[in-house]
Amino acid sequence: MSKLKTDYKSLKENKEMRIKEIRADEATNEDGIKKMVVEGYASVFDEETLIEDYNLTYIEVIRKGAFDDADFTDCCLKYNHGDAKGILARTRNGSLKCTVDEKGLFIRAELIDTTDNVDIYKCIKAGLLDKMSFCFTVEEHELDQSTKPIKRYITKIKKVWDCAVVDVPAYDGTSIYARSRKIVETELNRSKSLENDKKTLENVKLERLKAKIKGGFM
Numbered sequence: 306m307s308k309l310k311t312d313y314k315s316l317k318e319n320k321e322m323r324i325k326e327i328r329a330d331e332a333t334n335e336d337g338i339k340k341m342v343v344e345g346y347a348s349v350f351d352e353e354t355l356i357e358d359y360n361l362t363y364i365e366v367i368r369k370g371a372f373d374d375a376d377f378t379d380c381c382l383k384y385n386h387g388d389a390k391g392i393l394a395r396t397r398n399g400s401l402k403c404t405v406d407e408k409g410l411f412i413r414a415e416l417i418d419t420t421d422n423v424d425i426y427k428c429i430k431a432g433l434l435d436k437m438s439f440c441f442t443v444e445e446h447e448l449d450q451s452t453k454p455i456k457r458y459i460t461k462i463k464k465v466w467d468c469a470v471v472d473v474p475a476y477d478g479t480s481i482y483a484r485s486r487k488i489v490e491t492e493l494n495r496s497k498s499l500e501n502d503k504k505t506l507e508n509v510k511l512e513r514l515k516a517k518i519k520g521g522f523m
Contacts, residue, residue, distance in 0.1 A: 329430035341416040341426040347439040349409040376464040386469040
């Protein structure tokens with residue numbers, strides 16, 4: 306298994322996105338006022354996820370401890386990762402909480418009472434919206450090419466940029482995911498190139514040995 310540390314020129318140019326389920330819940334504050342709460346696991350440790358995109362297929366696993374040094378500064382909860390509906394919650398004011406436990410990364414958000422937030426909350430509660438995506442940057446990962454399909458183990462996440470309630474959980478066609486695929490594809494090609502160079506060197510050594518043996522009998 307090859308250990309790889311990704312050297313990014315710009316963190317924002319290499320965001321990755323993954324989809325998980327989200328649910329709605331009701332809570333009551335100290336004044337007896339009901340709060341709109343949405344929550345769910347954005348990531349589950351050691352869970353295998355099949356990633357398929359055109360000619361590249363691999364299994365991805367986020368290892369326990371991957372979030373230990375991750376930056377959650379001013380992480381926001383949005384709708385479809387856009388700004389059209391504004392910010393639903395954010396860590397800066399405490400309305401969004403990102404908690405890493407034994408299972409994975411748990412997201413809990415308290416939505417303020419706005420028209421858009423109420424509509425989104427009702428859709429989640431009715432099951433019309435049930436997927437959550439989180440956008441992140443990987444700092445270190447490992448590739449295991451001994452299996453088919455190959456496995457990518459994410460061991461260190463640099464930053465969690467935002468989370469989002471999403472209505473179309475199809476990240477494989479987005480430019481964000483395409484860059485994730487490109488990273489893995491590039492490293493696979495580099496690994497194959499190194500393997501070919503190794504075989505070439507071994508062949509050269511073998512030919513030299515054959516020539517030496519042949520010369521010894523002449």
